[in-house]
Amino acid sequence: MLVIALIGVAGYMLFSSATRSLEERQAILDSVQEREVAAPIAECSPENLDFKIGDHSTTASVGSGWNTQITVTNKGSEPCLTDGSASSVGLVVTSGTYQLVDTTACGDPEDTKPLLIGSGRSWNTTVSWDGNDYQDCNPGDVAAAGTYVMKIKFLDEDKGEITVQLQDVATE
Numbered sequence: 001m002l003v004i005a006l007i008g009v010a011g012y013m014l015f016s017s018a019t020r021s022l023e024e025r026q027a028i029l030d031s032v033q034e035r036e037v038a039a040p041i042a043e044c045s046p047e048n049l050d051f052k053i054g055d056h057s058t059t060a061s062v063g064s065g066w067n068t069q070i071t072v073t074n075k076g077s078e079p080c081l082t083d084g085s086a087s088s089v090g091l092v093v094t095s096g097t098y099q100l101v102d103t104t105a106c107g108d109p110e111d112t113k114p115l116l117i118g119s120g121r122s123w124n125t126t127v128s129w130d131g132n133d134y135q136d137c138n139p140g141d142v143a144a145a146g147t148y149v150m151k152i153k154f155l156d157e158d159k160g161e162i163t164v165q166l167q168d169v170a171t172e
Contacts, residue, residue: 048076
């Protein structure tokens, strides 16, 4: 009889302990669910982004291409999200009224590069042109010597332009 009583007491204690453990777990889950959910991170607004063009050359050799670094700084008080993919950041290269390429139009619209930029933090990248004339985003002939305007685009906005003189290698 004593053995049966001990088994009964042990069974009750195990059941009681398991029930208490389940109740504690449920209380923890309930408290977690009651906490506030973090607010989603907002898209960067243009007025909170400072855009700077880095050092660059104003001359290049025919066929050698050209590039410059750009820096985007979040001057807002909160972190924000933006896109740094090739379809959002690039160059429009023109000579007079003729457009040689818009690199953002040639970027794959399916590719994205989400950027989380903290308050007061910056993101750097390089924009470049390979020196070719493009037709429907396909490289064609090498651009001839002459004067070209490099308009820097970020999120469909012009952020500055640079005039670059392409020179024949023999005239440098």
